[in-house]
Amino acid sequence: MLCTRCRIRTAVTDDGLCTFCSGTRPPLPEDMKPRATGPGGWGVGDWPRSPVGLSWAVTALLGTVIATDLVAIVSGLHLRGVWKDLAADFTAGPGSRVPSADHLHDTLTDVQSTAFLVTGILFILWFHRTRRNAEVFDPSVQKMGPGWAVGGWFVPVANLWFPYRVADGIWTGSAPIGPEGGRTAVPRALLNFWWALWIATLLSDQLTARAQDTSMEPEQQAHALALVAAADALEIVAAVLAILFVRALTRMQVQRAAQSLVPATPPVPGAHR
Template identity: 45%
Template sequence: MLCSTCRLRPPVTDDGRCLLCAGPAGAAAPMSPAPMPPAFIAPQQYLRSPEGLAKAVVVLLTVVAAADVLAVAAGQNTRRVVAAGLEDDFATYDEAAASLADNLYATAGALQTLVSLATGIVFIIWFRRVRLNAEVFDPSMQPMRPGWSIGAWFVPIANLVLPRRIAGGIWTASAQTNADGSRRTVPATVMNLWWGFWVVSMVASQYTTRQSWKAEQPQEILDTTALVMGSDVLDIVAAVFAVLFVRALTRMQGERAALGMFPLGTPGVPGREGWGRAH
């Protein structure tokens, strides 16, 4: 139970107000302090709704998938043009069609880069938000400090492992509790599929990019373009599972916040709307 006025501190008066809200009159004759709920979190730590950020991430991930589809189509067009030239040893090679194919392929690649960068930034902001909420839910479940929710993505090699470790702690802490106070176990299948396909997609992208830089002969261009298209398909699958992961974790945190055991921010703090204040 929290103060009936500020909803931040335990009540100390008969009318349910805390020491600060009661003022000098309440301080003169306080009631015996109410026991602090075991799940009470220090007032400076608040839950903030990740729902707005989650919606932005989902939209951007959808755009990423669309850009990948465009890149696959551009790659297929490039393969068609090059293959047509190989059939007659480029005797009737269409230079205009080849130039158009190159431009479409380059444009699709540039669009992929820009959209992926924007999505990565917003995703990490969302990831930090849910990590901070998990600190309020259950800090004992968090294997690393909150700052690593950002830093872990930028450590070479380790960024293939650390973010998943952090996500696991967030997932566990965000699982809704049962009526008897026990933790509900939520299968992490969606999270594991997202992370698995994302890692495979990243590794494949690095490999195919290096191969495409070395491709000079027509047959090499055909082969590497096919590899890049395969990498783009993996990225589409990873984006789909990322959407499912973001939506699932955001929903889980909303359900856990609805239990009413945690302070949900202060007036005027962005992100408070949508969840309201706990009682």
């Protein structure tokens, strides 16, 4: 029988709750139990660990992604103009300008890809650290294990949803504790908008790749480059939201770590232990 509260996990208590919802989840592994704490409540050699340094690195790299996208848009629009001139069959011989413009655009695309790859690696490291921290802050709301904070990005189809489930658990578990000892409600609008834009960029990349692969004529090339510029613009917006998401979640964990490291959700009365 499924848990009567979350409708996801198997019920284990007489009142129909799972181990998460009933507060009877097994204790944290020894390497994740907070012991000695340093300034600000961060663990010394144990969990939780500060995500601040990684967050600044990710923020800087996301800024680099934005910069490379802007340059690529300018280069792509220039190349698009060259193809449009060629499609119009101007006598000035625009075809001679295509190789150099195309080479510049390809070079900038490689720089884009490199910046995106490095940013992705650092982002996943930061994401995994915040997930491990959330396990200490409040394990009762974590729907996915810490390993999915890394592996969830690489599973086909599931990567459209699994990382969001991980992020949702981190966001909820990292919420600061209120005056009455309960978890404060933090709006999920930023989390939802960031994830929606991320999915939109994945879909737009698929569309632009297909358009470029099927482009044969100059007019088709120009159209494909317009789609690429639009996809890059969408990626810029997604990167801005990613920066806001990283900064907001890091601030939440900093505030949460400064508080007592006790579960934000008290056990359900009457649950069997």
